[in-house]
Amino acid sequence: MNTIIKWFMRGSLFAFGVVSLMYVFTITKKQPPATDGTKEAVILHTVMQVLDQAHFRPQSIDDQFSKAVYDEYLDAVDGSKRFFTQNDIDQLKVYETRLDEDVKARNLDFHYLMVKLIKASVLKAEGYYKDAMARTYDFKSDKTIELDPDKLAYAKSDAALKTYWNTLIEYEIESRLADRLEEQLKSTDKAKKSTADLEKEVQAKVNEVYDDYFFRLKNSESGVWFEAYLNAITGYFDPHSNYFSPKDKEDFNMQMSGKYEGIGARLMQDKEYVKVSNIILGGPAARNKELEVDDLLLSVTQDGGQAKEVVGMRVDEVITYIRGKKGTGVTINVKKKDGNTKAIHLIRDEVILEEGYAKSSIIEIPGTTDKIGYILLPSFYADFEDNNGKSCARDIAKETSKLQKAGVKGIIIDLRYNGGGSLTEVVDMAGQFIETGPVVQVKSKSGNPYVMNDRDNSVNYDGPLLIMTNAYSASASEILAAALQDYKRAVIVGSPSTYGKGTVQRFFPLDKMVSGVDQYKPLGEIKVSVQKFYRINGGSTQLRGVVPDIVLADNFKYLEVGEKESKHAMEWTEISKLNYSQNVYVVDNIDQLRAASAARTDTSTIFKLLDENALRLKNRGDMTIASLNLDKLMKEEKIRENESEKFTLLNNRTTKLVPTPSADFSAIDKSNTSESVLQERQEEWFRSIRKDIYLEECAQIVQDMIRTSNIKVAKSKN
CATH class of the missing domain: 3.90.226.10 (2-enoyl-CoA Hydratase; Chain A, domain 1)
Structure with missing residues (x-):
């Protein structure tokens, strides 16, 4: 998985950790030093100040730090090795042992170069993807593809990167086609589709997936990449020290409390649109009953305000217009599944995320x-x-x-x-x-x-x-x-x-850690491992x-x-x-309890299967090379399917x-x-x-x- 996506997913399992409210620590409030005059430089300065004074294990800012941050940021931006070529790496490489000095000086040239290169590389890769989709594949190749990016090197040239995209798209189409063919073989439906028809359906799906992928990448603001850079720095101190933008911190508080103020709808990106993916039970939208799953958002109007067009916005941007104080009103203009548009007025309320x-x-x-x-x-x-x-x-x-x-x-x-x-x-x-x-x-x-x-x-x-x-x-x-x-x-x-x-961990609000920079606030917060x-x-x-x-x-x-x-x-x-x-x-009597449990599990077919399945999953994870020959791929899938059939009891047993x-x-x-x-x-x-x-x-x-x-x-x- 491209590590930048990991930053998007950071709020899932271990965002919580152990958070203490009782930790008392005084951060010396200082004026920021002379920087390049950007908000990013002020944030970097304040983050480094807090890490140095508050972290349980402060780190030396030296060449070892520089190399680690360089590797982590590069992996965050293009760990998939789908975008950069060796020429890009050569440009970035000059910073590998310079980042300690740059961070001390609050110099962000490395970050700015990284953003410049990734934006250009994403546009270039999108062209390669579209060219690859226009190609014809016979799926009879003897070639293979390595699916683990950690085992790949960066492409040596633009031509090599284009070849990689051809291979990747061929595999995407072929693997999905193999799945559809296998589904059809098992189907009792007498009406069978031709391989050509199935391939067209698969190509349409791959197009949809990658169009959405590139849309999100192209619309990623520089702030997303800057957060990745900051977290490459904080991650050198330990895995649980992280920078949180104001929006990230709001989401964290929502997860911890299990509530927020808004309309009670979950949203997701759908190409240039943001659509409703779920209505939260008990919320304003559920009570109103007009907003529905799959509605496409066109504009958002605050009571007494002007309509804000949201087509083309990222989902996180749209959410900032949707959420608001309890008791305030908002009108959402949506496009329904039948093509009609509808203006829906909702009064925001406290929404309870009861599943947590x-x-x-x-x-x-x-x-x-x-x-x-x-x-x-x-x-x-x-x-x-x-x-x-x-x-x-x-x-x-x-x-x-x-x-x-x-x-x-x-x-x-x-x-x-x-x-x-x-x-x-x-x-x-x-x-x-x-x-x-x-x-x-x-x-x-x-x-x-x-x-x-x-x-x-x-x-x-x-x-x-x-x-x-x-x-x-x-x-x-x-x-x-x-x-x-x-x-x-x-x-x-x-x-x-x-x-x-x-x-x-403890949160430190950066706004309170530095003075004289009101024009840049809010700066966000940093979660630091303090104990x-x-x-x-x-x-x-x-x-x-x-x-x-x-x-x-x-x-x-x-x-x-x-x-x-x-x-x-x-x-x-x-x-x-x-x-x-x-x-x-x-x-x-723990020994007695352990022996009684072992007597059951050691003779249990289910627990024997569980152990075998765990080993199978380990072995499958080690197999990272896939064939680009459709017949071979289907045979390999059949072997894996036959191996997994014996484990169906694990999911089906009551x-x-x-x-x-x-x-x-x-x-x-x-x-x-x-x-x-x-x-x-x-x-x-x-x-x-x-x-x-x-x-x-x-x-x-x-x-x-x-x-x-x-x-x-x-x-x-x-």
């Missing part, structure tokens, strides 16, 4: 009498701007209370794919399962560790507890899992290890993650994932352990689990959502629960805990 909140269910296994509670927690969300806003800790307390009222004998909390969130929330959450005591240790670059304690004697739940994790459970997820494991309060079950992120967190046993989750008490085979077993695979990740360290104990519920609703469906505010929609969403979730092989085994482990422990209260003291 905790939700619970009761699950039962036929033949057993004990009910088990299941809670899915997507992230450690919190509303940093409203103390009375959403809180995952409060939501978990509500869910566990509901489940206990329903008579469950054990609870499972699912942290799979949970990338983290608020540090204070995870401390509050851990405290619900112990009386009092330390939860996590936090250390700045100087001074002694600070211990974050649960000081509330109350216990919200005192029964058997299991935490589900996988290789993408990170940061705050690792804090909760580690604390409950150290206390022997819960059984941790999952991948061989969690992600391995043991650092704490490390440590388990109460003194160890760190950094790089090593949390090793579960019971390991289950999954698709990540043989893949290289986690913090340890990140460039410039901070090293693993340890500090002194603390004294800690709890008298609520002690898992003192477990024995029987999910039923808890008192309410989730922790969301349901006042704006219809009952029928909630029921539909609930049933969709229940379908996924019924197919969850890992959850089934975890439920059986909880059954073992219930049977073998008899809720024995003991004491665990280190």
Whole structure:
């Protein structure tokens, strides 16, 4: 994947990390030095100032820094090697060991040259793409294509780059054609299309995909590339220090709080148009019922303002006109699917992104009498701007209370794919399962560790507890899992290890870090790794993650994932352990539980298939060369398909689990959502629960805990 796309995707899994609001640090406010007089230079100066003073591990700005930033920025801009030629690289190469001096001087010549070259190269590549689409291919070539750009060199010349685009487009058409031919062979439809007709359909689709690809690239403002440059710099300090533009920070806050103010519609780019991709339940658009999926936006008019044409704008630009304060009005002129246009007036309101909140269910296994509670927690969300806003800790307390009222004998909390969130929330959450005591240790670059304690004697739940994790459970997820494991309060079950992120970040608003540059504000914010967190046993989750008490085979077993695979990740360290104990519920029979689980999984056809499938995925990832001969490609695909057929049971098998609703469906505010929609969403979730092989085994482990422990209260003291 072209790494610039990774920057566009940055807000997905690990944007949260662990974010602290309690970190106190004073940045010396300085006038910016003489620069080239641009906003970019002011931002660069302020970013470097904050990194130097606040980062847990400040870095020397030297030739090693220069080479790393050069490589990262080049990879971000053209990691796919689809645009630059060796001539472009030669022009850029002169900066490879000069960027340390340039950054110190706030000189952005390298960035400006990079933007100039990539813009010209994108236009040139678009011409090569169009020429390639006009060619005729017989798909009988003996040539191959390397699909892993890391194994490719930059094209030596324009002619070589054009040849590469011919090869790439030939493969795009051929691979899609192979898929369509295979689909037709399996189809029971008697009316078959000719290969020529299928090829025309495929070519039209490839045209559509690449036209959209080049449209987005050509319309990328210089600010997008500048963010990539800044993040190449911040990434040298560690993978979780990032620059956020004002728009990025707004999106981050929205993710963390699970709400924003607007009309309640998701938008996407469709060539020169921005179209509606989804209507968010309970929002103004859903209540109004006039705006529909696939509507194309033509113009946006604020109440009392002039119409703003939005055709040709990027989706992120259009969003800035759509969002606004609660209670304000906006009129959106759209083109409907039938070609008619319609002006739709909406009053903005608070929109709740309910899919990011905790939700619970009761699950039962036929033949057993004990009910088990299941809670899915997507992230450690919190509303940093409203103390009375959403809180995952409060939501978990509500869910566990509901489940206990329903008579469950054990609870499972699912942290799979949970990338983290608020540090204070995870401390509050851990405290619900112990009386009092330390939860996590936090250390700045100087001074002694600070211990974050649960000081509330109350216990919200005192029964058997299991935490589900996988290789993408990170940061705050690792804090909760580690604390409950150290206390022997819960059984941790999952991948061989969690992600391995043991650092704490804090946002610094650049506007407050520098004075005398009001004409350039807003400058955005920088998220900086300012602390490390440590388990109460003194160890760190950094790089090593949390090793579960019971390991289950999954698709990540043989893949290289986690913090340890990140460039410039901070090293693993340890500090002194603390004294800690709890008298609520002690898992003192982990060996017995592990043996019982192994007895099931070792003889399970499903878990054997899971292990084989994990190895297959690893091997497939290593195969990066594809044939340009259609017959060969179809044979290769057939072999892969035959290999994968034995694994279809993994997706199609229904477990024995029987999910039923808890008192309410989730922790969301349901006042704006219809009952029928909630029921539909609930049933969709229940379908996924019924197919969850890992959850089934975890439920059986909880059954073992219930049977073998008899809720024995003991004491665990280190």
